Amino acid sequence: MDLVTEAAPTPNPPSTRNSRFPRPHRDDVLLAVVSVLAGVLLWSLGVYSTNNRHFFPAWAALVPLLVIGPMELLRRTAPRLTLAVGTGAVIADQFTVGNLGTVIVFTDLMYAAVVYGKPAMARRLPITTGLVTVVVTVVSVAWFRTPQALMVGVITGIVSFGPALTGATLRNQREAAESARLRAEQTALLAEMDRTQAVASERARMARELHDMVANHLSAIAIHSTAALSIDSPATSREALGVIRENSVQGLAEMRRLIGLLRAAGAEQEAAATPSLDGLDALLEQARTNGTASGLDFVLHDGRPPGQPLPAPVELAAYRIVQESLTNALKHASPGTVRVRVSRADGLLTVGVDSPYAGEQPGPRAPGSGAGLVGMRERTELLGGEFTAGRAGPVWQVRAVLPAEEKAVAG
Incomplete structure (x- = not known):
């Protein structure tokens, strides 16, 4: 800042006059005195600037000096x-x-008016002074008709x-530097917003993957462990423990695969860890094993034409939607x-899962959090698709x- 910071409040507040006219900058005080x-x-x-055309005594040259000198105190605040x-x-x-002191002070006041004045005045002064210089030069040459008259101009x-002109150049440089600083701050802010959004998006993706991979196995474990505890039959308990062990092993494998995906540095590792619709048969076979205790059977109707691969994000989203629907x-x-x-x-992949639902049924059930439907909807909307879920009878x-x-996926 060009102005000195005001002092902290004191028990006796400053007068209105002092607060209305800020204290001059110390450099301006020194400049005025010098x-x-x-x-x-x-x-x-005896160093004079107009020695041959004066109309007053020599001491009169001090009057303009004593008038213009104190103006240096206000060169920043009242240009x-x-x-x-x-x-x-x-x-x-x-x-x-x-x-010469009067002339030198005037040059500084002209410079300060451009640097510290309002933008309109800063734009006008170089043009105005340039025109005045041209006019004075032309008039001097026409009046005196000597080459020496050019020195007046x-x-x-x-x-x-x-x-x-010097003040305008400095002001333009300052404004350009300020604009560059503001652009840099804006760029940094946008970069931080992008980074925050990317982190949030990645956290949401990880949450969906973790939920979809693990929830299926944990739900089966919860259902069969409840059955093993509630049914007093060694055969049933042994069968339930077998299902529990199988889902525990598969869930652990899924967790290891997710950890490997997070640690993977290349796209090949990510592609290898991404499930596809070719694994739906195995997914439904696992669901049949887990759903035996609940009286559920699972049937797959795959109407996709052969030899038409899907984009990897679509394969993953469709697989996870089926997986989460089976878990539900x-x-x-x-x-x-x-x-x-x-x-x-017609360039669209349709995935549908219909399950019988008649309200809460007796028997072992796993609790739900509602995150599954949210995850399926997010997966669909991120690819520009449409998702619906609800009861139909x-x-x-x-x-x-x-x-x-x-x-379409890339766009």
Whole structure:
């Protein structure tokens, strides 16, 4: 900041006048004192700027100096006022023996008016002083008709146009630097927002993968462990323990595969760890084993034409939707047949799972959190598809329509 920071509040608050006119910058105070003293010294040594065309006594050259010198105190806070007073003082100085101190102070006030003034004034002053320089040069040559008359225009340009142009250049550089700083801050902010969004998206993806891979096995473990505890039959308990062990081993393998996916550095490892719709038969076979205690059977109707591969994200999403639907069927479905349908037509892949549902049924059931439906909907919407789930009479229906073309998924 160009202005000195105001002091902390004291028991006796400053007057209204002090708060309205900020304290001058210490550099401006030093500049004002040095300017006045230097002007007085030059005058006392007889160094004049207009020695041959004065109309007043020599001491009169000190009056414009003493008027313009204190204006340095306000060069930052009131540039318009200081420039107006300085212009009057330098014009009055031309009718005396002249003081170089007055002229030098005026050049600084012109420079400060461009640097610290309002944008409109900063734009106008270089143009105005340039025009004044040209006019003075032309008039001087026309009036005196000597080559030396060009020096009048040169001096006018040095005193007025030069400082204004210098101030405009500095101001433009400062504004460009400020714009660059703001752009850098904005870029950093956008990058941080992108990073935060990417982290949140990755956390959501990991949550969906973890839920879909593990929930199926844990649900089967919960159902069969409940059956083993509630049914007093060694054969039933042994069968339930076998299912529990199988799901525990498979769940552990899924967890290891997820950990490997998170640690994988290359796309080949990720592709190897991604399940596809070719594994639906094994998925339904596992569901049949887990659903025996609940009286459930599972049937697959695969209507996909052969030889038409799907994009990897679509394969994964469809597989996880079927997997989560089967898990929900194990938790909530009534005894009966769960039908899984997969078809492809018109560039769309349709996945449907119908399970019998007639309210809460007696027998062992695993609790649900509702995260499964949220995950299936998120998977579908991320690919630009449509997802529906709900009751249709005695049947719970899950439908997902996904784009089956590579360009649609990439877009």
